[in-house]
Amino acid sequence: MQNLELRRRIDRILSAQLQGVLATQQHTQPYTSLMAFAHTPDLRYLIFATYRDTQKHANLLLNSAVSFLIDDRSNDPADYQHAVAISACGRAQTIPPDELANCLAIYLTKHPTLHEFAMSPDCALLRVAVNCYRVVSQFQSTDLLSIGNP
16 A cells, blocks of 8 residues: 555544554553543644543653554444554654644544543643554454654
8 A cells, every 4th residue: 555545544534533543561560541532633643631540641751652542443243354454653752842732732633522521630632652553454454554754
């Protein structure tokens, strides 16, 4: 699949889906969390919010390497052939102060009902600097889009 076509496919699915699964590392095993997310138009970042007093946030402080799974399944047997799953691999990071307002606007535009949550002093707005997207479709066909974040 061509790079531009793959970017459009990823953007379309990320725009349509409200939630994904964030995988962090808890000591010696993975830890997963269902998360509301948004993405930047250039696909470089996934933005999410979490309370600071959570296991996922503690995990991120110890190890910033993450994977974020977003898919378009409908819980139908046809999903085996038609659903698309995207794994975004990268590093979670604090959003720099000069980019915080823009990231918050992107997040709240997609999730206006989460305004109170996102604005809570106990909540951290974070982003994943995406290194690559792995797109799996038709049960086993895989495409890779490298983003280039360090």
